[in-house]
Amino acid sequence: VHMTTNSTLQMAEFDKEAAKNASTFAHDGFGNATLKRLFKKIVNIGFAATNDSEQLKAISNLEADLTGIYSKGKVCLESKGCLQLEPGLTDIITNSRSYEELLAVWKGWRDASGKLMRTKYTDFVKAMNAAIKFSGFNDTGEYWRSWYETPTFEQDVRTLFEELEPLYVELHAYVRKRLKEKYGKDMFPETGHIPAHLFGNMWAQQWSNIYDLLVPFPGASSVDITAKMKEQNYNVTHMYRVAEDFFMSIGMEKMTDAFWQNSMLVKPTDRDVVCHASAWDFYDENDFRIKQCTSVTEDQLLTVHHEMGHIVYFQNYRHQPRLFRGGANPGFHEGMADIVSLSFQTPEHMKVIGLLDEVPQDSDSDINFLLKMALDKVAFLPFGYLIDQWRWSVFRGDTNSSNYNQHWWDLRCRFQGISSPVKRTEEDFDPGAKYHIPGNTPYIRYFVSFVVQFQWHEALCREAGNTRPLHRCDIYNNTNAGNKLREMLRMGSSKPWQDAMEAITGQRTMSAKPLVNYFDPLLKWLKEQNKEENTGWSASCPSSIPTP
Numbered sequence: 110v111h112m113t114t115n116s117t118l119q120m121a122e123f124d125k126e127a128a129k130n131a132s133t134f135a136h137d138g139f140g141n142a143t144l145k146r147l148f149k150k151i152v153n154i155g156f157a158a159t160n161d162s163e164q165l166k167a168i169s170n171l172e173a174d175l176t177g178i179y180s181k182g183k184v185c186l187e188s189k190g191c192l193q194l195e196p197g198l199t200d201i202i203t204n205s206r207s208y209e210e211l212l213a214v215w216k217g218w219r220d221a222s223g224k225l226m227r228t229k230y231t232d233f234v235k236a237m238n239a240a241i242k243f244s245g246f247n248d249t250g251e252y253w254r255s256w257y258e259t260p261t262f263e264q265d266v267r268t269l270f271e272e273l274e275p276l277y278v279e280l281h282a283y284v285r286k287r288l289k290e291k292y293g294k295d296m297f298p299e300t301g302h303i304p305a306h307l308f309g310n311m312w313a314q315q316w317s318n319i320y321d322l323l324v325p326f327p328g329a330s331s332v333d334i335t336a337k338m339k340e341q342n343y344n345v346t347h348m349y350r351v352a353e354d355f356f357m358s359i360g361m362e363k364m365t366d367a368f369w370q371n372s373m374l375v376k377p378t379d380r381d382v383v384c385h386a387s388a389w390d391f392y393d394e395n396d397f398r399i400k401q402c403t404s405v406t407e408d409q410l411l412t413v414h415h416e417m418g419h420i421v422y423f424q425n426y427r428h429q430p431r432l433f434r435g436g437a438n439p440g441f442h443e444g445m446a447d448i449v450s451l452s453f454q455t456p457e458h459m460k461v462i463g464l465l466d467e468v469p470q471d472s473d474s475d476i477n478f479l480l481k482m483a484l485d486k487v488a489f490l491p492f493g494y495l496i497d498q499w500r501w502s503v504f505r506g507d508t509n510s511s512n513y514n515q516h517w518w519d520l521r522c523r524f525q526g527i528s529s530p531v532k533r534t535e536e537d538f539d540p541g542a543k544y545h546i547p548g549n550t551p552y553i554r555y556f557v558s559f560v561v562q563f564q565w566h567e568a569l570c571r572e573a574g575n576t577r578p579l580h581r582c583d584i585y586n587n588t589n590a591g592n593k594l595r596e597m598l599r600m601g602s603s604k605p606w607q608d609a610m611e612a613i614t615g616q617r618t619m620s621a622k623p624l625v626n627y628f629d630p631l632l633k634w635l636k637e638q639n640k641e642e643n644t645g646w647s648a649s650c651p652s653s654i655p656t657p
């Protein structure tokens with residue numbers, strides 16, 4: 110911690126010095142847009158603007174403490190000993206179909222992570238809000254939203270969410286009906302909510318791990334990719350080679366030697382590390398790294414593609430000045446990380462890489478595939494939306510340490526239609542059980558990413574001359590699509606994101622339409638399935654909780 114604090118203080122000193130020098134120029138009046146933008150980035154130094162180094166030390170030390178708690182958290186089960194989040198608890202949450210076992214792991218993780226963070230998190234917020242005022246922002250949330258350079262950003266994302274909510278409500282109703290069949294309807298509250306621990310994911314953020322409970326047409330084809338990967342003796346290195354091959358097939362460069370030498374691709378056995386995957390740019394145009402506790406599963410193969418997508422963005426803007434080596438906005442970096450997975454996951458591509466024997470063309474298989482995609486991409490939307498709704502309200506002071514958990518569950522119940530399977534109090538701090546809260550990584554970027562990646566997929570597939578339905582399009586081996594994508598990537602953050610969006614799609618705004626169009630065949634089927642269902646849920650959480 111001492112080292113981190115020093116390097117944080119040194120970097121802040123440098124940023125302050127550079128900002129001071131830059132502000133001796135009347136850069137607001139510069140004619141050259143690029144130079145003006147560069148100066149704006151030099152003077153906009155965030156927390157480093159504070160004159161109180163104690164605040165910077167607190168921010169750095171508290172973040173290290175909070176991520177330390179997260180990386181050391183473990184749950185001891187009499188049946189399986191003591192397990193950490195990755196891989197032990199994640200494997201159980203992914204594969205167990207026992208209501209009680211899932212509940213023990215779900216509650217245990219929250220007791221071992223978030224519950225220990227509340228006081229530190231309160232101090233963390235205070236220190237960040239105090240420091241950010243020196244940069245002219247009212248609170249940390251306003252600073253984070255400033256990266257989108259859009260005065261109506263908060264309203265824009267709410268509008269996008271409202272456009273997407275009807276699709277989510279239909280998916281939720283179908284999943285609820287099928288989970289009631291599996292676990293018994295008396296385990297579900299009258300209010301229409303689904304208990305949060307039944308989705309095959311520790312945070313109920315993506316639901317594809319319980320696809321086997323939800324398959325629309327069991328007779329038609331649906332593939333267990335993890336089983337296929339194990340059958341074919343996939344190892345970690347091969348997973349990275351498969352991802353590299355995809356990017357190279359659309360004309361991107363291979364990973365550098367430094368990538369293979371310096372990355373941490375498996376969980377070390379000698380020390381606790383933050384296993385949450387991440388990609389790192391060392392800004393020397395050569396040293397790019399992934400840090401991931403990789404295991405051989407389908408989820409992990411998608412995460413490998415995600416992290417490598419960040420690396421490919423780094424490679425494509427490495428010629429830019431240092432301050433332009435970033436995503437056009439943070440959502441664009443996440444969108445780039447995910448965009449190839451829309452091609453990679455298609456049955457067509459699964460056959461190309463030998464993880465599927467035959468490509469089914471019947472409509473039942475189509476619905477099976479679209480449902481699986483919706484369990485990741487549609488299920489995620491309210492989660493991706495609500496994390497920073499909570500955090501922005503904390504930074505604003507609308508939510509404080511006396512109602513952190515109450516407001517968290519208000520949002521989870523209202524937007525996701527899920528509820529806690531056990532009683533929650535203000536002794537708990539459930540936001541802390543999700544990496545991005547102790548890790549202080551903003552989250553609205555993923556909501557933006559899930560919207561824009563469909564806009565890009567539609568544009569790149571058109572560029573590639575695709576004639577199949579959008580959900581069957583695979584841009585693998587298509588350098589036209591790759592060239593179009595590279596046009597945007599090379600810009601880095603040298604231009605406003607609207608220019609980057611225009612480079613790919615010809616539009617200058619975010620739009621939910623491509624996502625809705627992609628899932629249109631599924632929506633029709635879901636509405637049919639839900640004819641007898643009362644879709645939706647009450648805005649507030651259930652007052653009583655069914656007990657097993």
Ligand SMILES: O=C(CCC(O)(O)[C@H](Cc1ccccc1)NC(=O)c1ccccc1)N[C@@H](Cc1c[nH]c2ccccc12)C(=O)O
Nearest residue numbers: 385386387388389411412415416419442443447548550555
């Ligand atoms: O958090 C991640 C992946 C991690 C990351 O690649 O986004 C990582 C987060 C991070 C940021 C800062 C420090 C440490 C971790 N972001 C990066 O590594 C990164 C690097 C450079 C630029 C932008 C992002 N995914 C999200 C949600 C998500 C989006 N797409 C997915 C696909 C499959 C599974 C999950 C997701 C999650 O797990 O909740």
Ligand SMILES: [Zn+2]
Nearest residue numbers: 415419443446
């Ligand atoms: Zn990412």
